[in-house]
Structures are given as C-alpha cells and as structure tokens.
Amino acid sequence: MKKVSFAEFGGPDVLQLVDAEEPHAGAGQVRIAVRAAGVNPVDWRVREGQVLGAHPIELPAGVGLDAAGVVDEVGEGVEGIEVGDHVFGEGSSTYAEFAVLSAWARMPEGLAFEEAAGYPSVVETALRLIREVGVRPGQTLLVSGASGGVGSAVLQIARERGIAVIGTAGAANQDYLRGLGALATRYGEGWVERVRQLGQVDAALDLAGSGVLRELVELTGDPRKVVSIADLGAPEHGVRFSGVAGSVPDALAEAAALISRGKLHIPVEKSYSLAEAAAAHIDSHAGHTRGRRVMVI
Incomplete structure (x- = not known):
C-alpha cells in the first residue's frame, strides 16, 4: 500500500510517499480502507519532533491521527x-x-468521507477545551484563532450549550465567524479594546499561538480562565497548556449526534492527495484556515 512516512525529524521535505506493508487490526481495533484523512497541526509538530513526550514514536514513522473510511477488518473483542x-x-x-483505528463511530447519514475525516481530533479538542476552561451557560468565551477547525467546533458547541462566544480572526473570516453565531473582531492593533467593546470575557482559549496570552489573562482577569493548545510557553503565564486527549469515543459519539441534528458543520477548505502531504503541512503551519484541511485517498 501507499503511505506517507518520514525517516528523520525536520521540515515538510522529510515526508515521503512510500510502499509499505498493510497494517492489521489488533484486539479492540478496526482497520479501514482510508477514503480521507484529517490534517492537524499535531501532525507537523510530530514530524518536527516537538511533542515526543505526548506522542513518542520510532523512526521511520507514519503520519496522521484522523481518518474516515470503510471497515475491512474487525479486531478481536470488537462488537457493533x-x-x-x-x-x-x-x-x-x-x-x-x-489504517488501524483505536476509536471510531459510524458516520452520520449523508456525511461525505472528506468531511468526516475533519472531525475526530477537532471535536475531541473542542469539547476538552470547553470543559477545562470551565465556561458555563450564560457566560462569554473569547476564542483567539476562531476560524480554524477547532475554533469552528468550539463556536458551534458553545452556542448549543448556551455560551456566548467572541471570536478573533483575520478580516476575510469575519462573516464566517458571525455565520457560526459568534461576535467577531479582527486581529491586529487595538484588538483588545475591540473585544472589550463587544462585552465582558469570562474565559478565553488560545488556538493560534500568536503571542496573545498576556492579553487573554488581562481580559479574563485570571490565568486559570485561559487555556492554550498552541503556545508551549503557556505555563510561564500561569496558563494551562492542554495537550492530553480525553475520551475520544465519547467525543466521536457527541460529534455524530451534533452532526445528525444539524448543530455542527465544519467545512473542508482544501483537500490534498497523499503525494501532496508536504504542501498540506506547509499550509497547515501557515494557519489562516477556514474550517478543515484533509487528505483524500
């Protein structure tokens, strides 16, 4: 089979499309014929060797955590x-x-493989962040870097739970954020004051790692009410860095339910072939996403 792999840590150029042996489902796993795979920032962080504590790997290694496809092997002990x-x-x-999956859910009716591949890590992360930041119905959550996959999920899940959201993003994504039910404002000089004009902030999330933690703490008044998934220097500000996944099966079940009820939709901004994995990582690293990027097999 064809597989994207890397034999050394480094930039996008270390990624290679190689011939590899097919994996097989072990106990508690399923194997799928992959139709699409999600592109996440953690993929290039792993490739660069940034997160070996959370994602220890042996080289050469494959790439990617999320996928959608057709089950073709069912491991021992798997039911349903x-x-x-x-x-x-x-x-x-x-x-x-x-690819072998360790957590999965049936795809909701009418959902394309390309769309489905963009949900797993994104929704797990969004649910975890909302839980960890402790924001409650009736309060207001500020999301810095709100137009990407995780931000898109946070905005919609928060709205479903009765939480108001203020989102920051580039000028081109303001209408997109408003369409997801957020109050929107631009990055750049004066953004803190623009946020204040939109309302009081009870909690904040840093999804972009753009050096805004000091301002987020200032806006919330409490570093314990700020959580980051993108700034490794978060503890220096008294801010929690969230990098350990919660229950992925529970997150997938909630994602499927929200999608089926029409309460969650994350658009696919761009798709790539396996041969274009390096380009996908370059684009993901650059940010400015509206929704998700996926590999299509």
Whole structure:
C-alpha cells in the first residue's frame, strides 16, 4: 500500500510517499480502507519532533491521527461494527491507503468521507477545551484563532450549550465567524479594546499561538480562565497548556449526534492527495484556515 512516512525529524521535505506493508487490526481495533484523512497541526509538530513526550514514536514513522473510511477488518473483542461499515475516528499513520483505528463511530447519514475525516481530533479538542476552561451557560468565551477547525467546533458547541462566544480572526473570516453565531473582531492593533467593546470575557482559549496570552489573562482577569493548545510557553503565564486527549469515543459519539441534528458543520477548505502531504503541512503551519484541511485517498 501507499503511505506517507518520514525517516528523520525536520521540515515538510522529510515526508515521503512510500510502499509499505498493510497494517492489521489488533484486539479492540478496526482497520479501514482510508477514503480521507484529517490534517492537524499535531501532525507537523510530530514530524518536527516537538511533542515526543505526548506522542513518542520510532523512526521511520507514519503520519496522521484522523481518518474516515470503510471497515475491512474487525479486531478481536470488537462488537457493533462490521466489515463494510462507514466510520470516522482516530488511529495512527492515517495518511495511507489502509489504517488501524483505536476509536471510531459510524458516520452520520449523508456525511461525505472528506468531511468526516475533519472531525475526530477537532471535536475531541473542542469539547476538552470547553470543559477545562470551565465556561458555563450564560457566560462569554473569547476564542483567539476562531476560524480554524477547532475554533469552528468550539463556536458551534458553545452556542448549543448556551455560551456566548467572541471570536478573533483575520478580516476575510469575519462573516464566517458571525455565520457560526459568534461576535467577531479582527486581529491586529487595538484588538483588545475591540473585544472589550463587544462585552465582558469570562474565559478565553488560545488556538493560534500568536503571542496573545498576556492579553487573554488581562481580559479574563485570571490565568486559570485561559487555556492554550498552541503556545508551549503557556505555563510561564500561569496558563494551562492542554495537550492530553480525553475520551475520544465519547467525543466521536457527541460529534455524530451534533452532526445528525444539524448543530455542527465544519467545512473542508482544501483537500490534498497523499503525494501532496508536504504542501498540506506547509499550509497547515501557515494557519489562516477556514474550517478543515484533509487528505483524500
């Protein structure tokens, strides 16, 4: 099978499309014929060797955590799923023609593989951040870097829970944020004052890692009410850095329910072939996403 792999840590140029042996489902796992794989910032952080504590790997290594596809092997002890079922979930080395998933859910009716691949890590992260930052119904959550995949999910899940959201993004994404139910304002000089004019901030999330933690603490008045997934220097500001996943099966079940009820939709901004994995990582690293990027097999 074809698979994206890297033999050394480094830039996008270390990624190679190689011929590899097919993986097989072990106990508690399923194997899928991958139709699409999600592109996440953690993918290039792993490739660069940034997050070895959370994601220890041996080289050469595959790339990718999220995927959607057709089940073609069911491991020992797995119940409620059969060969031929369409699922989305998390596993390893998902930039490939076949991948093993350790957590999955059936794809909601009418959802395309390309769309489904963009949800697993994004929704788990969004649910975890809302929980960890402690924001409650009736309060206001500020999201810095709100137009990407995680931000798109946070905005919609928060709205569903009765939490008001202020989102910051580039000028081109202001209408997109408003369409997701957020009060929107631009990055750049004067952004803190623009946020204050939109209302009091009870909690804040840093999704972009653009050096705004001091301002987020200032706006909330309490570093314990700020959580980051993008700034590794967060503890220096008394801010929690969230990098450990919660229950992925529970997150997938909630994602499927929200999608089925029409309460969650994350658009695919751009898709890539396996041969374009380096370009996908370059684009992901640059940010400014509206929704999700995915590999299509």
